[in-house]
Amino acid sequence: MPPRLPQELAEMIIDELGDTYQRPTLAACSLTCRAWLHRSRVHIHSAVRLDPNSHLDRLSELYSGPLADYVRSLSIDASRLKKIHRLALEALVWEQLEEQTVRIFLTNYDDVRDVWLAACDFYNPAAFVRLLQSFGKADSIRMEGMGCDPVDFEEALEENGPVLHLQALDVGELCNAPSIVARWAYHGRKEVVIESIHFSWNHEDPVHLSRLLQLAGPSVKSLSITMDDHVQRVRTTPGELQGAVDLSQNTGLRTLRVLLRLETSNYIEVSWIGDVLSQLSSQLLAHILIFIELPSYELLDKLRWDLIDSALADTRIPALKKVECCILxxxxxxxxxxxxxxxxxxNALPKLAALGILEVSQEYT
Structure with missing residues (x-):
């Protein structure tokens, strides 16, 4: 029986095979003995390459289990896939992609109309902005769970085109810097047309959202804003946020949805919601939904319902047919x-109740 190869020497040999990517030999090593299995898999599965000839179903099944932990590099050769109309990117770290893959994403998808981004991380927001800029023909851009480090990206914004036309821009939950998308959408533009807008805003100052809405103006038909009370916590003067989200230019609005997410049982100044609603001047606005998510019913008595009631019962909104208020x-x-x-x-909204257009409900979140 031949002498056993020392483990340290075996690992050195396997690493050498990995550096030269001799896959068949690595596969043989993984079958030789259990002690060599892990080291061999580290190299075999460290790089995954997708191309038009890949068996995607087989690869998906292969990396749906523990082998996924070994993958360190993803390379995509989509050079022949130039007629893609919908592109979905999920759970990737942009800076960990190979240069060739990044180049393909930035140059090969001129015909993409629908973009979906989920749980992706960009260490540099400039890279994120340049990705958005690459979809010049997109009609719909939607995202959730996006992460960007707070570093400067002004230079990338200077590459914006003068016009942005979208049917839908949706910046959903857990996007840690929605202002990056808002700034991309309005910076340097001479014309912004977006029919449907949804932003889930967190702790950032909403000034960039306000600028986007002002520039998009009457093109906005449907608007949805989710905002939590972290925005107010950074302000110390009551009413300081008045006018921060300016809806006065959105004269084409037909539906408005506002979700006010209260995170604490302490008193928080949120009278700004009445100030924002009082700016509404669309002659086409027919439906308003207001969701109040709260941890305690005590907060119901601390909200400025009178400001909301006066703003929405105003005759400036002649087409208004329904106001729904839901307690979450x-x-x-x-x-x-x-x-x-x-x-x-x-009882806190007597003017709306008298008009017969108020519906109130409650449910669990």
């Missing part, structure tokens, strides 16, 4: 929904 209660064990909450809200 976070589920807590042994704490059910308050049966009196709906009447409390209705």
């Amino acid at each position: 209660r976070r589920y807590m064990l042994h704490q059910g929904l308050d049966p009196n909450a709906i009447n409390r809200v209705r």
